[in-house]
Amino acid sequence: MMRPALSEHLPFVGALAAALVASAALIVWGDEYAVSIGLTLLMWVALVQSWAAFSGLSGYISLGHAVFYGVGAYVMVVGWQILPVWLGVILAGLVAGAIALLLGWPSLRVRGPYFVILTFGLAEFVKYIVVSIEAALGRSGRLLIGTPSLRELFGAMLLLAVASTIILYVLRRSRLGSGLLAVREDEIAAEAIGINTARTKLLVFGLSAIIPGMVGALMSLRFTYFEPMQSFSPVTSFTIVTIAVLGGSDDVPGPLLGAAFLVALSELLWARAPELYMIILGVLLVSFVLFAPEGIYGKLRSWNRGEAQ
Amino acid sequence: MSVLLSGQLLAAALVLAALYALVAMGLNLVYGTMRLLNIAHGELVMLGGYITYWSFTSLGISPLLSMLVAPAVGAGLGVLIYIVLFRRLLRSPKLAARVEANSLLIFFGVSVIFQNVMALFFTSTQRGYVYLDQVIQIGNVAMTANRLILFGVATSACLSCLAFFKYSRAGSAVRAVIQQRDAAALVGVDIDRLNILVFALGFALAALAGVLVSMVQEITPFVGFPFTISAFVIITLGGLGNLFGSLLGALLLAAVEVYGTAVISSSFRSILVYGVFIAVLLIKPQGLLGRAVAAK
């Protein structure tokens, strides 16, 4: 098989470089508020790209990804002032990945809608366990004092967003990724042609948890306050899925577009009409599912193809 | 321990089970026949609650009357939502191929819309009213009148539904579709009309549950979600599409909630509930009683 020309990857690398330049400019010249918006955007990008690496490609919709985010946050706050920050972040990612392997091993045998509600149940299960642990430790919310600056966190989150994007990009074009796509198409057939679906799913599921864990750790530094009911909130899981629907979860630009769209919409509306923002979001979600199921990215691609003809 | 054997605990469990069963039945119907994951189900409960609250406090209409009005409104909404949103979903082969995921997302959007529309109109302040809350003593069991009514209405509604599905023509058609969708279409069941019926009934049951809920607890625009979760846990336990199973599931969940906390500390309640839920999904995903809903 011919090696794909390097030039095929140029658009992707180019876009990545442009994003890095834009981020650098933001750090240097942006005001605090702009940087915080940037941080939020990068956070969602990192979360959704990681989610899409598993759920987008395999079709197994995880509605409990908040659990990895929460676990990462918990590792960070527990290790606060015991571990150096960078170690805490890495550990957060690894623990989240380990939890994913642990939870995934029995769960990935379950298919379709069962898997969806199972992931939700698992996230809530872990959440209440952490609530109990904190209660047993006599802890009622944890306050972190002396956390890194906004721009430092922005830089770290940028790394995660870039990493998650590269991972999805590479995965999608790799053999492992093809295995997942085959599972999405027809799992039984995939098994029949010799793909070890169980291992493929588990591996990528574990992988898809690492960056969300690190994101959770970083955000706990941003919020400086940890409370399990909030950090494991199902809203995070639902927002990830919403962004994936809006933007498309098939390839790299999808989550990026979805996250940008959501953050832009949010900024536009929450200041002036907060309830309206949520209502509009709901309407958009419904409309996209019915009329643009491949998301913004999918629509853009089909228009492109239409034009090319 | 005498606490465990007390009639009071049993009564509490039965009342909770009746409410859960009512909420779960509507959800199970929609899922069983159409495989749509209605995570907006709890919002219909919330709506039923607000209709009752508003009727009672602003118009002086008794909640007993709302038990007829709210389900009618719920049914109407159900039909509307089906025709506007879901017909399209089910008729498009591309969308129908991933019907569970897509319905989940649509219903999620619907629930967000409902919650925030209510928050806009009613504000998020908790609402409550007092109705028939005299405490009635039966032997050594004490229960407020409205909880007894809740038990009575919920149980009758569930049993009527079961009877309807077992003995009526329309009900048999629904059961046929649950078991074998394509075959049912072949023998001439009008799937579209049936879907409308199911949506109307499912939403009506949820709204009725909402009326009952509003009598015994305060409501806010966000009160629906925990009911949705409980309903999903129940229909998973009982088997997706298995209507009788959801009664058992409701009993089980209520028992865990009421008795579980007597045996071990109350703080582990949620862990216990989700733990059982996960265990069932992993070990016997068809539910404790369920026969497998026709696989894709």
Add this chain to the structure above:
Amino acid sequence: MKKILLAAALAALLPQASWAEDPIKIGYAISKTGPFAPAAQTQINAYQLWADKVAAEGGIDVGGVKRPVQFVVYDDQSDFGKAPAIYEKLITSDKVDLLLAPWGTPFHFSIVGILEKYHFPVVGNSAASTTIRDVKPGNIWFTTSAIPDHLATELVKMMKSAGVKTIAINTLQLPFSQEFKKFLMPAIEKDGSFKVVVNEEYAPDTKDMTATLTKIKQAAPDAILSLSYPPDSVLFMKQERELGVNSSFQLVLIGPTDNFFSKIFGPNLDGIITMGHWSPAQAKWPKAKPFYDAYFKKFNEPPDYLDSALAWMSIEVLEQAVKKVGLDKDKLRQEIASDTFDTINGPVKFNGVENVTTPTMYLQFQKGEAQIIWPASEETAKMIKKPAWSQN
């Protein structure tokens, strides 16, 4: 175009018109939507009430000059992650002159970093945790005296003086109630004269308390303490009534100060003790009753005896400080940290971040009104025994 430039130049040369002073901007974020919105409502109302008052009076007194006020209000969507970003926006982008506090302990804590970064002083209100003492003083102060450790020691004293011997405790696993319990248990042990006969905890979203209440009923304690948040406080009290769990000393930690409880429980609320340190019945505080009346007039219901009062107090502190020293942040900081302020809750003076003049008190509902029953020096009425639940 030229004409406009000319007009502008003339306007610039004319002496400052004195018919309109520059407005000052006051900003805050609060939970207008989301799960905390119901709880934050009473604070939002207090802020609104003040906005009305300020508008009616043409502004607030800034260092001797009256200036109109422009409010910049954002919704934090019950997400304390959003609060820092919003406050940063208020400071850097909207360029507000003054800030009011958000609702709730986590929200107060989440903005501390921002306030320190910009050296922007804020008078906090609805936050209560011993963790406030970990916060470096200078940019935020807390008007509340209902801090868990004080609350615990006072509760023990109060129970002792009421002759309580046996206690049942039911605690919700959320921060404030847990923190309260953390200080309560050692205080009870230290005293040595009490026996805790039931000690249960429960997770949020619990739907039924029959088992715990049956245990409590069987134990028949002298005092029942429900360390709960509003939704479960309602559930607890309703099921207590249903099961006929009576005791003459009953504490329901959070909730009863909200009018919702009076609406639902009516006379059954009488005798319930709850945390709070404000009552319109306190004659020592002449501004208390007028606040109650003004709030009632606007909202058709009494203020929340805790949150609305706290919010108003923080506003009073700010207003008085600004009147004295104007808008300069350093001067404000100095002023707030050192002066004594006259509020609807009596005098307020801070030591570090904490309000040290207002004693920790407890309220009890009597004939539908909140009375201060502890300590004796502040009481507006004597503590009564809680009558048995009326089951009809």
